[in-house]
Amino acid sequence: QKEVEQNSGPLSVPEGAIASLNCTYSDRGSQSFFWYRQYSGKSPELIMFIYSNGDKEDGRFTAQLNKASQYVSLLIRDSQPSDSATYLCAVNKGSGAGSYQLTFGKGTKLSVIP
């Protein structure tokens, strides 16, 4: 079982719609969860992080975490063409062996159609 799984996409949504990106992880002891955006040919940039169960909102972005289901998602409201990128989910154990390591999913490619 892969440690962090994401649908590779592409996920296509019309401009103005809500884009929903999903991620599951295998290590039940994971503590910290991150969403990065990566434009083609560029390095990843942080969108949001979340540590606690529930929702966390920042502008048009909402991260949702459900530790019982080992599931984290990112919602992008009012999607814009500039949101077209690959979105990477990353998970950190937070303590113990491997605590320095961020484990990344392979990313979901989002395309926002004007």
Place this chain on the structure above:
Amino acid sequence: SQTIHQWPATLVQPVGSPLSLECTVEGTSNPNLYWYRQAAGRGLQLLFYSVGIGQISSEVPQNLSASRPQDRQFILSSKKLLLSDSGFYLCASNKGVADTQYFGPGTRLTVL
């Protein structure tokens, strides 16, 4: 806020040649530093991390090595490059163990 510099931005090297990639961090002290590789069609793979000068942990055994000669300098090296070393090399930094990692602009390496 911290700024991460990487150079060179792009590099084309023949198989069997040596490699040296450099990462420097501004705006913070005693950061944790990381080297990742992103190969085509694959996810980000952690190669090395360092919690201090001279302290290097390797995550993936291979023909690459890392060094940290100064607090805010992290170097990735190889004595002989392989075709499979091609990829996008990213340096990242954070302060605490589980803190957000921030990435530099990356070096795109092509081994021919």
